[in-house]
Each structure stands twice: as structure tokens, then as C-alpha cells.
Amino acid sequence: MATTWVDFKQLKADVAIEQVLAHYGVHLRRINATELRGRCPLPTHTSSRSRDSFAVSIARNVWSCRSLSCMQARGSRPGGNILDLVALMEGCSIRDAALRLHEWSSAAPERFIVPRESRPEPIASENPPLRFALQYVDATHPYLTSRGVTSHTVRTFGLGLYTGKGLLRGRIVIPIHNASGELIAYAGRAIDGQEPKYRFPSGFRKSLVLFNLHRAVATGARTAIVVEGFFDTLAVHQAGYPAVVGLMGSTLSRYQADLLTTHFDRVVLMLDGDEAGRLGAMNIAQTLGAQMSLSAISLEDGRQPDQLPSGELQGILRCLEHDITHSHP
Numbered sequence: 001m002a003t004t005w006v007d008f009k010q011l012k013a014d015v016a017i018e019q020v021l022a023h024y025g026v027h028l029r030r031i032n033a034t035e036l037r038g039r040c041p042l043p044t045h046t047s048s049r050s051r052d053s054f055a056v057s058i059a060r061n062v063w064s065c066r067s068l069s070c071m072q073a074r075g076s077r078p079g080g081n082i083l084d085l086v087a088l089m090e091g092c093s094i095r096d097a098a099l100r101l102h103e104w105s106s107a108a109p110e111r112f113i114v115p116r117e118s119r120p121e122p123i124a125s126e127n128p129p130l131r132f133a134l135q136y137v138d139a140t141h142p143y144l145t146s147r148g149v150t151s152h153t154v155r156t157f158g159l160g161l162y163t164g165k166g167l168l169r170g171r172i173v174i175p176i177h178n179a180s181g182e183l184i185a186y187a188g189r190a191i192d193g194q195e196p197k198y199r200f201p202s203g204f205r206k207s208l209v210l211f212n213l214h215r216a217v218a219t220g221a222r223t224a225i226v227v228e229g230f231f232d233t234l235a236v237h238q239a240g241y242p243a244v245v246g247l248m249g250s251t252l253s254r255y256q257a258d259l260l261t262t263h264f265d266r267v268v269l270m271l272d273g274d275e276a277g278r279l280g281a282m283n284i285a286q287t288l289g290a291q292m293s294l295s296a297i298s299l300e301d302g303r304q305p306d307q308l309p310s311g312e313l314q315g316i317l318r319c320l321e322h323d324i325t326h327s328h329p
Contacts, residue, residue, distance in 0.1 A: 008094075032261070039053075042070055047067040053066055079180060126205075127204055141160060171199065173187070174188075208255050212244060225269075225320075226267055230248070238310075254287075273302055
């Protein structure tokens with residue numbers, strides 16, 4: 001019996017995810033030039049609250065659904081490529097999915113294969129996933145307790161003092177992930193007054209990442225709180241609102257704006273109460289105000305979210321949740 005040979009890599013390069021979606025009659029709204037979003041078409045999707053959880057990147061030819069039902073059905077994996085999509089839709093193996101894609105594209109190439117010159121160019125400088133995870137990380141270092149970080153938050157975010165060798169030795173390391181939950185970098189926070197306060201890997205581009213985005217999206221919340229720093233993010237998460245993301249600064253890049261509009265309907269800004277934070281909030285409001293619902297929480301001069309007493313921060317978040325619950329879409 002002859003065995004059909006299919007080049008998986010070539011299929012993923014030649015077949016456009018938009019055409020696969022069209023084959024299944026899936027209609028998504030366009031967020032920007034390279035992003036689509038809408039209701040999840042997967043048979044694994046049973047979450048009634050996740051009405052708009054299916055996201056597609058045309059440039060990368062990938063998809064994701066972060067609803068609880070789909071994440072659980074796929075072993076916590078948020079998404080995949082066109083072969084994964086066909087396998088789920090057809091209830092078959094990856095190989096069978098490849099065979100079906102090969103058959104469809106061979107029978108009607110005009111329906112499935114998009115000419116290379118008409119495809120969006122991927123971001124060449126995108127932060128690639130790391131091929132390792134740091135060892136020798138002490139999660140019990142007293143610096144974290146002194147900053148009010150609980151042991152549960154430490155475990156959730158993978159924080160700790162790095163005691164191994166290299167540039168991050170003696171610093172609190174903070175794992176950074178991309179929107180798909182892949183580990184892409186570690187930031188190193190000085191604990192003894194060394195400069196720089198934060199150290200990032202050479203070539204790492206903060207403008208292409210929102211810290212904690214993958215966890216925020218996994219909550220299913222449609223409103224995200226946007227803060228500046230890592231410890232601001234930890235504080236808000238710990239105070240009871242896990243749909244929080246960090247800019248790693250006070251400015252919002254075009255790419256970060258696209259991430260927010262792709263995954264959320266509303267943004268609440270909670271930047272630092274200093275001149276940079278106020279200016280950053282004004283600029284972000286101008287960028288996002290026409291694209292999504294937006295509001296801001298103003299902090300007193302010089303105050304940051306992670307410096308607020310836990311009771312005060314929790315009170316602010318309770319008011320915010322009340323506002324979200326009673327507001328009209």
C-alpha cells in the first residue's frame with residue numbers, strides 16, 4: 001500500500017490560515033492589518049463567557065483561543081498553526097490534517113495558497129522564545145517579602161534571586177513571556193542599589209511585549225488594567241485583579257496597542273503618579289481612545305500602584321469591578 005508523503009513545513013509556508021478559516025465558514029473581524037478576532041469555532045470550545053476569544057495572526061499564520069475550555073482540552077496550550085486547526089476541526093491526527101490540507105490545496109490551489117508577494121511581512125525583530133529556563137533561582141529571598149510579594153505570587157510568576165553565573169547573578173529575575181505564553185526573556189532587578197536598576201538581555205525589545213499578557217488573556221476578562229512596571233503588575237494581580245499587564249515603561253508602542261485591542265474591549269490606565277506617568281497616560285489615551293473604551297485611575301503625586309497599601313489598592317479595584325459590572329457595553 002502506497003504511503004502519501006506530505007511536507008509539513010512546506011504546507012505551513014504555502015497555505016494561508018485565512019483560507020482555512022474560509023473553508024470552514026469562519027468569519028472573524030479584522031483588528032488591524034495582520035490580526036483577526038472573533039468567536040471560537042473549535043469543537044473544544046464550551047465556555048459560555050468567552051464570546052470573543054479566538055485570535056488569528058495572519059503574519060505568523062497562527063491562531064489562539066484562551067478560553068478555559070479550549071485551554072483545558074489542549075493541555076493548557078493556547079493555540080497553534082494551520083495543521084493544529086484542521087486537526088481540531090476534523091477530529092483527526094496532525095498527519096491526517098496535513099493530508100487533507102494537501103488534498104484541498106492540490107484540488108483548488110486558488111482557494112488555499114496565497115502568493116508570497118501578497119502576504120504581510122512578519123516582524124523580523126520579534127523576540128524569539130528562549131531555549132532554556134534559568135536554574136538556581138531562590139524564591140525565598142527576603143527582598144520579595146520586603147516588597148510585599150506573597151509566596152503564591154512568587155510561584156505564579158516564577159520570581160527569585162538568581163544565584164547562578166552571568167549578568168543576572170545577584171538580581172531578582174522576572175520571567176517575561178509573549179502573548180502565546182512562551183518564555184522569551186528574563187529581566188534582572190537590582191536589590192543593592194546597582195545600576196541599571198533593571199537589566200534586560202541584549203537585543204530584547206520591550207516595545208513588542210506586554211508583561212503578563214498571557215495570564216491576563218487566560219482570565220477571559222474583557223477589561224485590562226495597564227500599569228508601568230513589573231512590581232505594579234504583581235501588586236494589582238495580588239490584590240485581586242489578574243487581568244493586568246505591564247508596559248515596562250510609561251509609553252505604549254503601536255505593537256503593544258495592537259495587542260490590547262486584539263485581546264480586550266476596555267482598558268483602565270493606572271500609571272505612576274508622576275510627570276512621566278501622567279504624560280504617558282495622555283498619549284495612550286490619544287492612541288487607544290478611538291479604538292476601545294478607556295478610562296484612567298489617577299494616583300497622587302509620586303505614588304505607584306505597588307506602593308499603595310494593600311487595603312487601599314483592593315478598594316480601588318473593588319470600585320473598578322463595580323464600574324465594569326454596571327457599565328453598558
